[in-house]
Amino acid sequence: MTTSNSSLALQVAGPLAQAIASGEISALEVTEQALARIAAVDGAINAFTAITAQRARDEARRIDALRAQGAPLPPLAGVPYAVKNLFDIFGLTTLAGSKLLATQSPATNDAVLVQRMQAAGAVLVGALNMDEFAYGFTTENSHYGPTRNPHDPTRSAGGSSGGSAAAIAAGMVPLALGSDTNGSIRVPSSLCGIFGIKPTFGRLSRSGSYPFVYNLDHLGAFARSVDDLALCYEALCAGEPPRSEALLRQSDTPLRVGQLGGYFDDHAGPQAREAVGMAAEALGARDPVNWVGVEAARSAAFLITAAEGGQLHLDHLRTQYDLMEPLSRDRLAAGSMLPAAWYAQAQRVRARFHARALELFSRYDLLIAAATPVSAQPLDSEGFELDGRMLPTRANMGLLTQPISCIGLPVVAAPIRHAPGAMPIGVQLIAPPWREDIALRAAKILESAGVAFATPVPI
Amino acid sequence: MQHTPTPSADAPSHIDTVRCAATQLDLVLTDDALQRVADQWARLQTMASALTQEPLGIADEPAPVFTP
Numbered sequence: 001m002t003t004s005n006s007s008l009a010l011q012v013a014g015p016l017a018q019a020i021a022s023g024e025i026s027a028l029e030v031t032e033q034a035l036a037r038i039a040a041v042d043g044a045i046n047a048f049t050a051i052t053a054q055r056a057r058d059e060a061r062r063i064d065a066l067r068a069q070g071a072p073l074p075p076l077a078g079v080p081y082a083v084k085n086l087f088d089i090f091g092l093t094t095l096a097g098s099k100l101l102a103t104q105s106p107a108t109n110d111a112v113l114v115q116r117m118q119a120a121g122a123v124l125v126g127a128l129n130m131d132e133f134a135y136g137f138t139t140e141n142s143h144y145g146p147t148r149n150p151h152d153p154t155r156s157a158g159g160s161s162g163g164s165a166a167a168i169a170a171g172m173v174p175l176a177l178g179s180d181t182n183g184s185i186r187v188p189s190s191l192c193g194i195f196g197i198k199p200t201f202g203r204l205s206r207s208g209s210y211p212f213v214y215n216l217d218h219l220g221a222f223a224r225s226v227d228d229l230a231l232c233y234e235a236l237c238a239g240e241p242p243r244s245e246a247l248l249r250q251s252d253t254p255l256r257v258g259q260l261g262g263y264f265d266d267h268a269g270p271q272a273r274e275a276v277g278m279a280a281e282a283l284g285a286r287d288p289v290n291w292v293g294v295e296a297a298r299s300a301a302f303l304i305t306a307a308e309g310g311q312l313h314l315d316h317l318r319t320q321y322d323l324m325e326p327l328s329r330d331r332l333a334a335g336s337m338l339p340a341a342w343y344a345q346a347q348r349v350r351a352r353f354h355a356r357a358l359e360l361f362s363r364y365d366l367l368i369a370a371a372t373p374v375s376a377q378p379l380d381s382e383g384f385e386l387d388g389r390m391l392p393t394r395a396n397m398g399l400l401t402q403p404i405s406c407i408g409l410p411v412v413a414a415p416i417r418h419a420p421g422a423m424p425i426g427v428q429l430i431a432p433p434w435r436e437d438i439a440l441r442a443a444k445i446l447e448s449a450g451v452a453f454a455t456p457v458p459i
Numbered sequence: 460m461q462h463t464p465t466p467s468a469d470a471p472s473h474i475d476t477v478r479c480a481a482t483q484l485d486l487v488l489t490d491d492a493l494q495r496v497a498d499q500w501a502r503l504q505t506m507a508s509a510l511t512q513e514p515l516g517i518a519d520e521p522a523p524v525f526t527p
Contacts, residue, residue: 215522296513299506306503318486330492334499337480342507347521349513354522395502 013079013174013228017121020063020078027063027078031056031123034080038125038172041459044153046145047167049085050092050127056080059123076235077121081175084161085127086134086210087111096210097132097160099143099323100316111208113177113219113236120235125173128163132325134179134212135309135332136160137187137397138379142325146379149192150457151423155376158188158397161222165192168222171456175232176222181213182301183371183401185220186428189413190371191397193424194454195229195443196222200434201408204236213308215347216301216405224454226444229412233436247437248444255365255442258289260430263298264369267399269386271425272370275416279368279427282451283442289367291360294403297353300346301406306335307343327394354407361432366442368427370400371413375423404430412439414452473497473504 020027035053042048063078083089086096088107095101114124129147131139139147139162147162149155150170157166161178165188168176178185180198189196198220211217221236223229230247259280265288268276279285310317310332316324317333324332360367373396374384383390391399404411412429429446431438446452477497481488488496 293513296510299509302506303503303510314484314486318484321488321492330495331499333481333486333488333492333496334477334503336484336486337477337496337500338503339507342503342510344521345507345510345515348515348519349510351522352513352515352519 011174012225013076013223014225014231016174017075017077017079021067021073023067027060027123028057030078031060031080031125034125034173041170041172044459045148045150045166045170047128047147047163047170047172048082048126049095049129049144049163052089052092052124052126056123056125059118063121063123074119074121075231076117076175079122079175080125080173081117081122081177082124082126082128082164082167082173083114083177084130084164084179086130086179087114087127087177088208089114089124089127092127094210095127096134097130097141097144098325100320107208109208112205114208116236116238117177119238122175122235128161128167128176130163131160132328133309133313134160134181134184135328136394137183138394139163139188140327140379142327148379149376150459151193152376154378155423156191156379156381158191158372158376160184162188164222165189165194165196168192168194168224169457170459174224174228178220178222179209179212180218180220180405181216182305182405183398185222186371186401186411186413186426187397189222189415190426191376191424193415193418193426194222194224195226195415195452196220196413197229197233197436197440198405198411199233199436200410203410203434203436211312213305215304215308218405218408224456226440226447229443230440233440247440250441250445254284255438256363257283257285257366257368257442258287258360258364259285260291260367260369261288262290263294263403264400267373267386268370269374271375271418271422272373275425275427276368276370278416278451279414279446282446282449283366283368285368289360289364291356293349293353293356296349297403297406298399300349300353301402303338303342303346304350306331307338310335310338350406353403357407357409358432365431365438367430369430371426371428372397373400375425401428404428409433410436410439412443414443414446415454417451417453473501476500
């Protein structure tokens with residue numbers, strides 16, 4: 001690998017860890033380069049809400065000391081990363097994008113997934129911006145400012161994990177963690193042109209993260225390569241699934257791939273359709289698949305989110321309404337009033353839709369759909385056009401992701417190579433429950449074929 | 460260009476529903492906020508109507524603790 005200082009922060013994680021392990025460069029040098037890159041770039045992007053420089057230097061020195069002792073290094077030794085600011089970081093207040101929480105006591109421990117990244121040798125450099133309480137798809141945060149898309153700073157990075165995706169796309173860190181309740185990893189991955197993984201619901205511990213919707217919250221990761229995504233996912237799982245090499249190992253048996261039609265085609269714009277077509281061709285998708293009940297499942301996710309989110313924040317709504325994010329507080333208030341009959345019906349629809357998914361996966365190993373209906377929209381955009389209809393941006397950027405997370409399926413979002421000058425867009429590679437390996441393998445096929453492609457934006 | 464239909468939140472029933480629920484929940488809303496919440500409530504009502512596209516039988520149990 002090239003280790004010139006100016007390019008260090010732009011490297012992917014795997015080769016970086018190898019260079020540190022071989023002594024080609026120290027973990028501290030890599031950390032200083034990452035901190036310098038963030039200082040130089042983040043003013044234009046606003047991905048970070050806190051920089052943990054002292055902690056990062058301490059963690060890097062520990063890695064360098066291990067190497068000096070000749071001790072074996074963990075797989076992500078010295079690799080910089082950052083986390084959405086809903087993860088607990090020892091000594092920092094967990095904001096979850098909110099001004100209301102800024103006066104709370106600092107966290108007394110790291111979130112479990114932060115502990116696992118530390119155990120894998122990764123170096124935490126900061127906390128990342130998000131929509132307040134993760135309720136949004138644009139990271140237009142009225143308290144901490146909007147996160148800007150590195151491909152075009154006048155546009156949204158997507159949300160709610162917009163800071164995570166933008167930090168990766170801008171080459172500030174090679175790895176980042178985020179959360180996904182209705183699409184908050186997959187939407188910003190698509191809009192920032194990077195890879196993201198939302199594992200199966202229940203796969204990764206949520207301990208030490210600020211909740212939004214208990215029935216739908218997932219945690220996951222972002223990277224600029226599939227190898228890095230698999231390495232990070234392996235670290236987050238702490239050895240439960242196979243190692244990353246096994247996760248990515250190609251099988252002699254070709255995948256049975258279905259391209260989702262119907263609702264997913266109807267709600268995809270021209271660029272999204274083209275991206276799905278490219279992925280489908282590269283993966284040998286056999287048939288268009290009509291998944292019955294998608295619209296009802298999306299509605300179920302929408303209602304469950306509103307009801308549980310509204311209930312969770314009812315005390316905030318009662319006592320500090322004026323301090324809450326103006327872009328989401330009214331939605332939370334309306335959600336808190338949702339009739340129980342609608343909530344119960346939504347949970348029954350969800351179970352029915354899950355049963356249909358399992359039936360589909362008896363015939364397919366993988367399903368493909370666009371990750372977002374359109375590419376990144378201008379900041380402050382109220383709506384976008386889809387087949388002659390205007391749809392509200394903040395509520396609809398997730399309309400292709402919501403039905404999938406509603407039933408907890410594992411998904412890798414893959415950025416599809418786009419024309420020069422065009423904004424990026426991604427596809428969802430959707431696998432059966434607990435089969436993250438299939439989604440990662442498919443992403444690797446697309447990346448190897450040059451169909452999926454992520455590179456840091458030169459800023 | 461068409462616009463997606465949004466149920467009118469001006470209808471007295473939506474405002475009344477939100478005002479009544481806010482009272483039950485000890486949620487104090489200004490008149491402006493009441494109107495905005497009613498707009499959101501109307502959107503939720505549209506979503507709830509979409510649930511009926513999925514006919515359910517008595518054997519269709521909810522997903523209480525979800526494990527895929």
